[in-house]
Amino acid sequence: MKPLLFEDDPQFWFETLIALGEIAYGGADFGEVVATASNIKSGDYDSWHDAWLATAERLYAEAATMHPVSARDAYLRASTYYRRAEFFLHGNPEDLRINYAYERNVECFQLAVESIDHVERIEIPYDGHVLRGYFYRAPGDGPKPLLVVHNGFDGSAEDLHFMGATAGQERGYHVLTFDGPGQPSAVHRDGLLFRPDWEHVVSQVLDYALALPNVIPEKVALIGWSLGGMLAPRAAAFEPRLSAVVAVDGLFDAGAVFVEQLPWDREELVRRANAPEDPELDAFLAAAREQSPTVRWALSHGRYVMGGATDREFLAKYLEYHLYDGVAERITCPALICDAPEDLFFTGQPQQLYDRISGPKKMLNFTAEEGADAHCHVGAMRLASGRIYDWLDDVL
Incomplete structure (x- = not known):
């Protein structure tokens, strides 16, 4: 999709497209x-933060005066805008603006879902901590x-409320969402960083999920x-309790984006x-x-x-x-791999993953004509x- 805003800054445009x-x-x-974006200067992280925060703060204050349904809607939108506000500030983890906007984001979202039927906050036991999410x-x-x-x-x-959870619930599925290590609540509240062996995370989530009532x-x-498009298949390769896996979008090698830009092969770059x-x-x-x-x-x-x-240590x-190392080939449950032709990050990766999966599989291609060619079809x-859940209906 051709940028409608921030033509000279693809990252700012992509994050704006997520909000849209x-x-x-x-x-x-x-x-x-659009009104918020008009107050942002391309490449300026401070102006990005200030504009989104101002919109979020205005909605937050107004929601407190509104009737229940109107307040719910305002809190949902404020949550999105607070999340956008702190998004580019992580280069300085000591920046106090990060935690303020993040906590307001969560507060607004939880105030909203209190008035949405059959949605509850959950805490999943994990390695002496908890992983937070929603059921x-x-x-x-x-x-x-x-x-x-x-x-x-x-x-x-x-x-994920806006990226599949609501859609699944209204189609008759129980849906459990969570932040794993490295993801927002785990980082902000417990300092838990990402780990590549994602099956270690998912196995504990499944222990919790399968104990919930009325789950098949x-x-x-x-x-x-x-990145979950690599993490979820990784978990599926080792977790036999899964009946299907969906990668939106498929990812075989996250580091390939750097290998392709640097003058060394993968082995040399790792060294x-x-x-x-x-x-x-x-x-x-x-x-x-x-x-860039x-x-x-x-x-x-x-x-x-x-x-x-340092950047190199990261x-x-x-x-x-x-x-690699035969992990993708271990995936035997039905797998749906989604592909976006204009992916900002991982072009070509879905096909690489799809080709290596040994079990039942389907590639789901989206297009620019559909307005769905961006990363994760945001x-x-x-x-x-609709397309993802229709496949799940057929498989499950």
Whole structure:
């Protein structure tokens, strides 16, 4: 999709498109998004924060004076805008604006879902901590299939309300969403960073989920968004309790985006990233920061959620996120792999994953003509949800 705003900053446009996409399930309003974006200067993280925060604060104050349904809608939109406000600030983890906007985001979302039927906050025991999320109970009596849904490199459990949770619930599924290690609530509240062996996370989530009432244990699917398009298949390769897995979008090797931009093959890049010193690689990463808004954000946010005192230390960790060594080939449950032709991050990766899966599988291709060609089809949530859930209906 051709950018409607921020033509010179693809990362700012993509994050704005996410907000526009959340309109489909009540997470934003078109006029609010456009009016907010008009006050932002491309590449300026402070102006981005200030504009989104101002819109969120206005809605937050107004919601307190509104009648229940109007307040619910206002809190949902304020939640989205608070989340946008702190998104680009993670290069300085000590920035007090991060926690303020994040906590307001969660507060607003939880105030909204208090008035939405059959949605409850949950805490999942995990390695002496808890993983926070939400359980969407399907309408009607009797056992139902269960969808377990998690986000990726930067998305939250709250975002998933607008990216599949509501869509699944209204189709008769129980839906459990959660933030795993490295994802917002786990980082903000417990300092838990990402780990590549995602089956360690999902196994504990399934222990909790399968103990919930009226869940059909033979009909449990896992959906992963963005980097979750690698993490969810990774879990499915090792977790036999899953009946299906969906990757939105499919991802085989997260580090390939860096390998393709740097003058070394993967093996050499891994060696250099893990070396005690490598001024040449450091210089390349510094130059990439200057040249690409997307790389600038990815390196800063990556250090925040994966650890690493330098860009190179983060890169060493990020290169561990892949499905090599026969992992993809271990996936035997039915798998749906989604593909976006204009993916800002992982073009070509869905096909690489699809080709290696040995079990039943389907590739779901979206197009620019459908307005669904962006990463995770964020501009076409209704379309994407319809196709994904129709496949799940057939499989489960």
